Amino acid sequence: MEAGGAGEVDHLAGERATAQFDVDHMKVAWAGSRHAVDVADRMARLVASDPVFRKDNRTMLPRKELFKDTLRKAAHAWKRIVELRLTEEEANLLRLYVDQPGYVDLHWGMFVPAIKGQGTEEQQKKWLPLAYKFQIIGCYAQTELGHGSNVQGLETTATFDPKTDEFVMHSPTLTSSKWWPGGLGKASTHAVVYARLITEGKDYGIHGFIVQLRSLEDHSPLPGVTLGDIGGKFGSGAYNSMDNGVLRFDHVRIPRDQMLMRLSQVTKEGKYVHSNVPKQLLYGTMVFVRQTIVADASKALSRATCIAVRYSAMRKQFGPQTGGPETQVLNYKTQQSRLFPLLASAYAFRFVGEWLKWLYTDVTHKLEAKDFSTLQEAHACTAGLKAVTTSATADGIEECRKLCGGHGYLNSSGLPELFATYVPACTYEGDNVVLLLQVARILMKTVSQLASGKQPVGTMAYMGNVQYLMQCKCGVNTAEDWLSPAAIREVFEARALRMAVNCAQNINRAPSQEEGLYELSPDLLEVAVAHIQLIIVTKFIEKVEQDIPGEGVKEQLRNLCNVYALYLVHKHLGDFLSTGCMTARQGALANQQLGKLYAQLRPNAVALVDAFNYTDHYLGSVLGRYDGNVYPALYDEAWKDPLNDSPVPDGYREHLRPLLKQQLKLSRL
């Protein structure tokens, strides 16, 4: 059943009637524009109405069948994209709503962007049309068995042979085996492979190469190429639809022009030439994908909260001591204090993701004009926001599972699979700890430059206000004072800066900078988190300050923004107190205000998740059904399990019957 379909009984109608805002306009605020709502709606319904895209049986499929099902869906999606002449925007949305991780994600999400970002115009002309028409399938082969985070430590070699004008790709050790790339195991014909470039006997470090892996005739691995899947992964269904792979090269030769040569080149004679650009541009594809991962965090968290809010509104437990109907669990203050901050976070991540997309586009234009000044800002924001939003989302999905009680643990709730599919986001595209340490290093550098009068820019500009922020006192006197965006912004800025400065001072006391960074790395993580949370809060405040049409929409977003900010104050109160940014009393007032905000949010909760405009197909959850008619659906779903195919289970004759007979004999003794 789909959102708002005709002829349904809406068990959540009462909840929808209490909304104090125009849901249709909130859909626009969430999606970004009326056009975005319409096109997403069209694509979601197209997928939901196509039986090939059915996914309710996914967690019951053995891996081989699941993988074949993924191939079938990908091929069918492509067929529909071509038949319907979908635009790039429509095609991306269609793939999103198919909602099954597979090789196409890496083909479009990493292989194509790597060639676009690191290939010369000539290379793009040659390879992109093949990729766009799916005449080749590509993946992104960077991580190895021995090294993932430490990219400079990769071991695969690409040694130039001037005699044949070729590179020789080789995996010299077991640990140099490529390990993890999605789509590599079974589907890809090509890969962008990252390897150490060796020419004229010198190692020039990591570079990208386009390598054909499989025959375009019969898909068998090419000579010298060993390929396979790395095995089953966490959870049922989930990321097991993806063929994460292993790859080894035994002296495989590729033409010289398959080195991605936009940033550096090797001449026919074997001379290495590096263009006058920062080396870090090699990491450009990762920066691009980290930015998309932030947008995806809001999608995953909004799905989980949509399920938990709708279910909490229909689920009833206990009741007043005086008798009468049982209480909707959503009315319990504890349920609200666990769930509403997650709902607010989903909105916060949506808006910061929107801003990050803008930043990424802006930086890309600057890079094209050879202005590299904002590269560090792009790295810090994408790395930090990727880390903070994915960690909070993974934790949030698990919390939503618990918020749904026992039924949340059933696969049919959709939450176990959502969690299992989502949780590797904390690891891929950069382990979150490793990424936060990158942010912290940049913050430490910025603090050290303050003394020389260098003014920080972009999201670090607030650090330039060091004199004021190091000594300012929070002016909050009443709970309502916490509704002031200026007050919120100031305490978040003061907390982030004071933590950074304190940490920098502690590092300076260490025998060396390196030792200090090493010893204080747990503190550095917290410094980075404080800075990134400031960015999220600031971008939410800025969003709410914009013109937002629709009755009550702005008010709801303001509430959500305040919930997000004050929830963080409550959660990290230790930071705010220990840095002297506020008093314990002000902390208590923040919590008091938070309780009031939850009460204001309560009548709007179901409508706020309706604004995500998700179909029941995309949600994939019996508990999150739009109509709230959960119990019959749960009951029906149970009977679909293959274990219920027969009333007497397989194995009864061999293992249950003899046992039961033996007990019978014993009892007769």
Ligand SMILES: CC/C=C\C/C=C\C/C=C\C/C=C\C=C\C(=O)SCCNC(=O)CCNC(=O)[C@H](O)C(C)(C)COP(=O)(O)OP(=O)(O)OC[C@H]1O[C@@H](n2cnc3c(N)ncnc32)[C@H](O)[C@@H]1OP(=O)(O)O
């Ligand atoms: C699939 C896509 C489709 C849709 C997306 C949606 C969902 C995703 C779905 C599935 C996931 C599928 C695929 C997953 C793919 C992968 O995981 S690919 C592999 C990703 N690997 C990593 O992320 C590795 C993490 N490691 C690194 O990034 C780096 O090695 C490092 C940790 C940053 C350290 O690098 P290095 O040792 O070289 O650097 P430092 O010495 O620490 O720093 C040197 C200077 O460079 C600056 N720097 C570092 N990185 C960047 C960057 N990316 N951009 C710009 N600048 C960078 C750093 O700040 C230092 O600067 P300096 O101090 O001024 O010298």
Ligand SMILES: Cc1cc2nc3c(=O)[nH]c(=O)nc-3n(C[C@H](O)[C@H](O)[C@H](O)COP(=O)(O)OP(=O)(O)OC[C@H]3O[C@@H](n4cnc5c(N)ncnc54)[C@H](O)[C@@H]3O)c2cc1C
């Ligand atoms: C589902 C999935 C899909 C993937 N897809 C791809 C793909 O398509 N292509 C590809 O190339 N790769 C892919 N990867 C690999 C992924 O990018 C790496 O796993 C990731 O970058 C983490 O690296 P690692 O595995 O080496 O972790 P490690 O670095 O070994 O991390 C292990 C632990 O060490 C800690 N640690 C590491 N370094 C430091 C440090 N300097 N300071 C403090 N702590 C540290 C980490 O925090 C972590 O706790 C994928 C991974 C997964 C799980």
